[in-house]
Each structure stands twice: as C-alpha cells, then as structure tokens.
Amino acid sequence: MTDAKNFAGPRHIELGVAILKDEGMLEFANPVMRKWLGKWKGQRIQEKLNRLISEEQRLMILSSGKPMEWSIVVDELHLQMHAYPYIHDMSQASIFMVAYNIKPVHLLEAQFQEMKAIADELEAVFQNSYDAIYISDANGITLKTNDAIERLTGIPKEYYIGKDLRYLEKRGIVQKSVTFEVLKEKKPVTVIQENSLGKVILLTGSPIFNEQGEITRIVTNLRDISELNRLREKLLQYHKYHSGDEPIIYASKYMEKVIELASRVAKTDTTVLLLGESGVGKEVIARLIHRNSGRYENGAFIKVNCGAIPQELLESELFGYESGAFTGAKKGGKPGMFELAHEGTLFLDEIGELPLHLQVKLLRVLQEQEFTRVGGVKPMKVNVRIIAATNRNLKKMVADGNFREDLYYRIYVVPIEIPPLRKRKEDIRPLLSFYLDIFNRKYQASKTLKEQTIELLQSYEWPGNVRELANFIERLFVISPTDEMDPEHLQDLLGLTSLFEEHTPYQEKRNEEADTAGLINESDIDLDKVKTLGFQAIIEQMEMEILTAAYKQYGSSYEVGKALQLSQSTAIRKAYKYGIRTKPQEEG
Template identity: 65%
Template sequence: MEKLKEKQTAAKIDVGVALLDREGFVVYTNDTIKRWLGKSNPQLIKAGLELLIPNHRFSKVFASGKPMDWQMELGGMHLQINAYPYPNCVEKSGIFLVACNTVPLKIMQERLSEMKAVADELDAIFQNSYDAIYITDANGITLKTNDAIERLTGIPKEYYIGKDLRYLEKRGIVQKLVSFEVMKQKKPVTVIQENSLGKVLLNTGSPVFNEQGEVIRVVTNVRDISELNRLREELSQLRKFHAGEDQVVVASKEMERVIDLACRVAATDTTVLLLGESGGGKEVVARMIHRNSRRYEKGSFIKVNCGAIPQELLESELFGYESGAFTGAKKEGKPGMFELAHEGTLFLDEIGEMPLHLQVKLLRVLQEQEFHRVGGVKPIRVNVRIIAATNRDLKKMVAEGSFREDLYYRLYVVPIEIPPLRKRKEDILPLIQFYLDKFNRKFQTAKSFTDETLAILQRYQWPGNIRELANLIERLLVITPSHEIRPDHLPKMTGVYVPDNEPAVQEHAQNGLPPVSASEITYSLEKIEEWGGLQEAVEQLERQLLAAAYERYGSSYEVAKALKISQSTAIRKAYKYGIRIKSGEV
C-alpha cells in the first residue's frame, strides 16, 4: 500500500503559480509555490522566488515585453518555468510566473513506453497464435481477430473487422458462432462446426464482464480439429508394437503378418533371419523380438553391423581377443560381442557382408554355442540367441560361392521377409503421423502437412523406405518456416510414384479427365516457360478466370455459384489477385 501511495505521489503533476508586480513584490502565490520554498511570509517568498526568476531574467521580460521560458533544477525537481508580462488594474506591469515540475511527466512517459512494449508483445503473441482468436463486442460486432483466421477460413482478417456476425452469417462467410450464446448464458460455450473449406472447427467462446457484471466482450478461440479427427480414425485401426525406444507402426495386412510371426517366434530361442531392403525396419523388428522374449530380462540386445566393420577387425569384434593377440591389443584382452550378448540376443545386421573365413567360426557358435577368442586356446561357452538380417539374396550368393550353404540353412530356420514401404502403402500415412508427432515433440513445434502434401508423400516410391521417410520429415520440420508444410516445401528429389502398369495418362482417365495429346502438351510447356513456371501459369489462369467471373456476375455469391466454389474461397481469391469486389460486400 505504501509503495502504491509513493507511485501515486510521484505521478502527481505539480504546477506552481505566482504573480509579481513591477518591483518584484509578491502579489499572489499558490500553495505549491509555498510548499516548494517552505515559506509563507511574503518577504521570504519574494527572496525564494528570486531562485526561480533571477533579476536578470526579470528585467529581460520587462525589456522585451515577450514571454520567456527556461529550465532549472531545484531540490530534486526539474522545473520548466514560463514568465509572461501582464498589465494590472493600476496600469503597472507585472509578471505571471508558471513553474511545472516535469519529473512526474518523465515518469509517466517511461510508464507509457513500458505499457506500449507490453502491448506490442501481447499483440505479437495474439497475432502468432496457431489457433484463431476472434473478439466481438456486446452487439456482435467484430473488433479484432488474428492471422490464423485466414488459414482456417480462407478470408483475410481485414475483411472481418467492423462486420456484424449476423451479416457474416447471412453472407455465408461464417456459420453461427458462439458469441450470442455466450452473451445469453454468460458463461463459456463450446461448439463444433464444419466450415465451407471442409475443416472441422472447435469454437470456444468466453465472456468478458465489466464491473456491473455485464458482458462487454466475447473472446472466441477457433481450433482446427480436422487432422485430429482423421488421426483418431486412423489410430483406431492402427497397431503399435514396442521395440525398445522405437515402435513398429502397423496398418497394412502385410506388416500385420510380419508382426504376428515375429511375436510367435519371440517366445522361443529359434534363430531368425530378417530379409528386406535397407531402411525397411529390420532392426526395429529384431528389437521387438528381443523385447518380447524371455531374454529381455536376462541379457542385452547387442547389434553388430557386419558391413560397417573392416574385415580384419570383425573377428576380434565378434569373438574378442586375448592379451598380446596382436600389435595394439589391450594387455588385459577384450571380450567380444558374443560374450557381451550372453543370455541375450545378438543381432547380426548385413550378414551377407561377412567374409567366408568368419562364416565357418560363426557356424560353430550356432551349432555348439562355444568359440575361441582371437589368440586364445580356452573355449568360451555362451548362451546367445541369433537374429540375422540382410538385404542381399543369400541363396544366389550360395550359388555363386560367396556364402556358405551350411550356414545359410543354419540361419534360414525362421525367415521373415519385411516388404518395402512402396508395397504396403497403408503404412505410409500412419508412419508420417508417427514421425511428425515424434519430431514435433523433439523440436517443440506444432507443424502439420496439408492434404496435398500428404497425397504426394503417399504416392512417392520411397526407395529408402522408413529411414528415408523419417529423415525427410525431420528435415522438413527443421527447415520449413511456416506451420503448414505445403507441396512447394518438399525437396526436388521427392517425386510422385506411378507404378509401371499404371501410366500417367491412364491415371488421368480413371479420374474422369480426357487424355492429353502430344501437341497440346508441347504447346502448354512453351506457354508455361513464357509464364515463368507451372505455379505462375496456374495462378495466371486462375486470376483470368476469376476476373472474368466477377466481370460477368458481379457478386461473390454468384461467382462462387458459377465456379462451384465456396463464397469464402471466391472472396479470398479476389483479395489475393486484387480483383475489385462490390463495395456492399466488403
């Protein structure tokens, strides 16, 4: 309370007023002057006023007959002083003195600057909110909205300002909003609606009251839950299996069969051979088998990439070595991966890259569960489950003599082939959503893909399989500046996959579009080159069509009806291309 009083005192503006006759005697002073000078006797006040208006300034005012002003410091105050000559009732001149303490004004100025900075910050937060925020007064007139409203409705925010919600509803720009229901109930109200763009919007309106308990504002938060609903539907059909830190996302029948088989063999110690292209998820399936086995609680999951370790080092990595086994060896020796995987699972990735002389030693371990370290003479027994993986054709390698036949059959106990991503398209969108959520959490973002982008990604061939998909999504979340990832954000190497037996012309025919002749394609390509690219050509054609439609029909309602688009789209496109709309519509 004391600090509040101090602030109120500091903000009080003091103005001292005094009247002096021609001889400098005091005719009148207000209480402020007396308080400043700490005097009440006229003679003493006169002496004090000489501090405010020295003799040389006093004389100068009379000599010039014009007002004068100056500044000075007095007792911690910064005074702005103005002196005005005046005639009195006995036709003798005098001086009217006004002194203002500007310190409170400076304090007020600083506070106004601070308040402006806070207001600017709040406005920036308001405008950059991912959800749309819509503010109306008690009469339903739009006072303010943010940039997100355009993303959700397709119409610039400037169009809404000053508009009555009843007018916007009548024009079909918006559906019935919650504002009037909030005013009626005097409490928050939430409704779910679908707009003309096909977006499902969650609208939550909240009242703002004055001191009399009357609703003076309604603040509505508008959130797009279309993607959430779509994801919920997909998740209802989606199966996820844990594999350590990773998850196996399954939506296709092909992957369901893979996972079902992997779950069955997990309960045994049977050797498993995982087959499939690189990046298809073989390691994730291997980890899932280990996680669902009895060995998960007893031992570790150890991975060895046989193709990534130089051949001269692979043997010592797998089987370890004894002290002094070779130059540079540790004095105490070193255990190998088989020893580290004791009671657990050893995952031999890229088994097809293992040299022949090590294949013999591996076969012995598989058959007898024992081996010798490099440079050692004492056999070491281990209890290890082997899961091998390869993207190569081992049977062909056996025929060529680069892979041992006996080892092939020893590994080929339970083969599990993981189909490439292009052959299980039902998994693409769930995987995209899975990695989108994962990297949004990692980078603390809330980005999403447009439907057009998802359509392109679903048609893509994905030669790098899941690894390529995950890397692409991570890259897009890092480099894309906007909340929505559009087709133009995709890298150039991302193309649309069309199977060999489904040419592009056939695909168009299936969509009800007439096939395009070679001459038409050639002409179109020449025009596109003139226009500066496909996107520019499409926009130019769209601009011409809209301009012609507005010229013929006049109103956005008729244009929308003729072009078979929503009225909000017709207005948004007109704003985009600078097409004049009737004044009654905006």
C-alpha cells in the same frame, strides 16, 4: 544494417558565417567558416571563397538587393548557402553569407529511414506470427499483442490494449494469467489452458529485465496445440507395437502378419533371418523379438553391423581376443560381442558382408554354442540367440560361392521378410502422422501436411523406406516456411520432379528407350510422315498418345508405370512434360 544500439546521428549542425565586401574580399568569417576555408590547402582565400559564391552570384545579389540561396558540394562538404545584401555603411554594400553542412542531415535521414524499415519489418514479423504474442508491463497492463490473438480467442487485439490483466481475468476473457506467475518466479513459466472456444493453448511467459535486474516487460507466447492433440488421437487409430524405444507404426495387413510372426517366434529360441531392403526397419523387428522373448529380463540386445566394421577387426569384435593376440592388444584380453550377448540376443546386421573365414566360426557357434577367442586355445561356451538380417540375396550368394551353404540353411530357420514401403502404402499416412508428431514436439511447433501433400508422398516409391521417410519429413519440417506444408514446399525442398527422379527404385533403372520397345507395329509406321515431322517428333507424339491412354485407363503414375514397365519417376515426369498432368505449383 544499422541497429538501434549503434544508431548515432549528428550532435549539431555546423553553421558557417561570412561577410564579403562588394568587391568580394572577406571581411569576417566565424570559426566554422574559417575551418572550412582552411580545408582547401594550396589555394588562396579568395579562390576558396569563389568556390562557395561565384562573382556572377555576388553581383546579382548586390544589384538586385535580394537574397539568394543555393546548394554546392565542395570536397566532403554538402553546403546549403544563403546570401543577403548587407549595407555596411552609406558608401559600401556587403554580402552577409550563411552556410550549413547538410551532409549530416542526409546521413540522419538515411539512418532514420533504415531504422524505420527495421521497425516495419519487425512489426510485420510480429503481426504475422502464427502464434499469438502478448506483451505487458511489470504492472500487468497490456501494451501490445498481434493479430493471432483474435484467431485464438475470438476477440480483436485492439480490445486488449491498455487493459489490466486482472480485469481480463475477472471478466473471464483470460484464465489465470501466466504474466503474474512470471513476475513471481522471475523466470520463464509455461502452462497449458483450454479457453472458451475449446482450444488447448500452450502459454509461455518470459521476463525482460533492465540493467538494474528489474522486470520491465513480460512477453507471452500463445500456441494452439489442439491440432497436435488431434494428431496424437489420430495415431491411436493405427496399430502401434512397441519394440523398445521406437514404436512400430503400421496399418497394412502385410505388416500385421510380420508383427504377428515376429511375436510368435519371440517366445522360442530359434534363429531368425530378417530380409528386406535398407531402411525397412529390420533392427526394430529384431528388438521387438528380443523384448518379447524370455531373454529380455536377463540378457542384453547386442547389435553388430557386419558391413560397418573393417574385416581385419571383425573377428576380434565378434569373438574377442586374448592378451598378446596381436600388436596393441589389451593386457588381459577383451570380450567379444558373443560374450557380451550371453543369455541375451546377438543381432548380426548385414550378415551377407561376413567374410567366409568368419562364417565358419559363426556356424560353429550356431551348432555347438561355443567359440574360441582370437589368440586363444580354450573353447568358450555361450548361450546366445542369433537374429541375422540382410538386404542381399543370400541364395544367389551361395550359388556364386560367396556365402556358405551350410550356414545359409542354419540361419534360414525362420525367415521374416519385411516389405518395402512401396508394397505397403497404407503405412505411409500413419507414419507421416507419427513423425510429424515427433518433430512438432522436437521443434515446439504445430505443423501439418495438406491432403495433396500426403497423396504425393504416398505416390513416391521411397527407395530408402522408413528411414528415408523420417529424414525427409524432418527436412521438409525444418525448411517449409509455413505451418501448413503443401506441395509447393516439396518443390522448394527438392523440386517436385526431383522428388521422383533423384532416388532410383530398389530394382535397377530400366533404359527409357527399352521401356517402349515392342509397342510399335512396323506396318503402322508412316515413313513419309516421319520424314516430314522428324524422327524425334514422331517418337514424342507416339509416347504422348500411349501415356495419355494409360493415364486415362489407370489413373495414377504408380499404376501407369507398372503397366508400361516404366519407373514411377519416369511416368510422372513424362506426364508433366506432355501436359497430361499439371504440376501442383501451376494448379488453380
């Protein structure tokens, strides 16, 4: 695409002139015409002239005494020809011929159309921006603004054009203009104002400089942040418990009990085991316990992911090593995580991944508060509170011989189970508001979710729990083309069906054929009908009837899936398949 900087049209139109005698011989040619005729090498001048004007055309001009015009393409030349009868003297008639190359004109027209398309596109972007854009010159005179200004101020954009901002300030139409602050500071300036309509407006003015370093234009962006403030106020309706940098947002009774128990055990030094699926927030609860404990002021919170560190390195990471303990060991040795967590809290995430030989050393620390470095012989005393976490079934691991029973009972002093999102759906709405607020501030936007979008997201099982929800909302936020994110944007992101199918529930997926097993009574089967319609058609008909009845009785895909022992993704996909439910993009 051509841009204004690289736009270069023809500097002049070349004009070729020639005079032909009545027999067609060249009598005169100007330099341009001689240059054109010289381009066609290997041909005589007469042959070259015949390519521009045929003998038939020449005779017609001479016999009729009238001029002619025509177009001809010769090699790279696109010539517009004009020929006139010319009386050279009383005894001889000639032809005066003028030609100009119109190819540069066509190029100029194409470039002009391309530039016009660019200008139209930029104008459309400018006018359709959700934020108001206000452009003034260095004297504070309004040059241009877009349609959004009327939504923010209630005054048509045409009113502002040509107005001095000082006049608009005096009339009370605008408050103190950011434009003059930009002129004064010679750099971008941001202010927040509340206008006469009660809207809270974020204004950012930016200067545009010419080559001499002088400000020629000030572009001001106006954004309504009232919705962001409303979202923040709405968040206050929900419980918000700070565990450090990340608050815990919840509205469910289930999570209220988790927070209450975690806060209570924080006052003691007892070992805590956090149970729950991946992404439910076990580390956040662990930090909450540490922050509310007596160890917060004097000791650190140290996290070790037992599943992320190679087993051959895990022992030295946990317990440290002495100088010369192994090849590559640092001179003087290195302290391990237990030493770093002295007087504080050690969070052992994914403790189910801890190998058996290290479980023995961990048990010793828990029982005797001492350990030995790798390569060392002298026991080291340590004062550490242990918080462990896992998403695995430790009891089953004990039965299978993969986890020490004595260690299991030593860490299973105060177990706290953090429920998955599918068991506390009341928390999804406040979490959506919380992360929406975070990403609005991160990307300097004011996006919202439609109620139907929220309902769809509440019906999803979230196998990745809070972590998945946060990542999904950020992807949705970045990809959605408008400020109001509706179900169609879910379709654009993953495909609505994929939203419910790509992620399997935490439990194993059931075989779909097994889901319907036991629902059919053999005495009700009409084999003649099966033979007529076909086995698959009968199965689908029965499936549709069962699902129709289930949706009529239970209403939601979640409850239908629960009642029929189907995954929710299967329940909603089949509802779309049989027309029991309509996909959002097909509605109204």
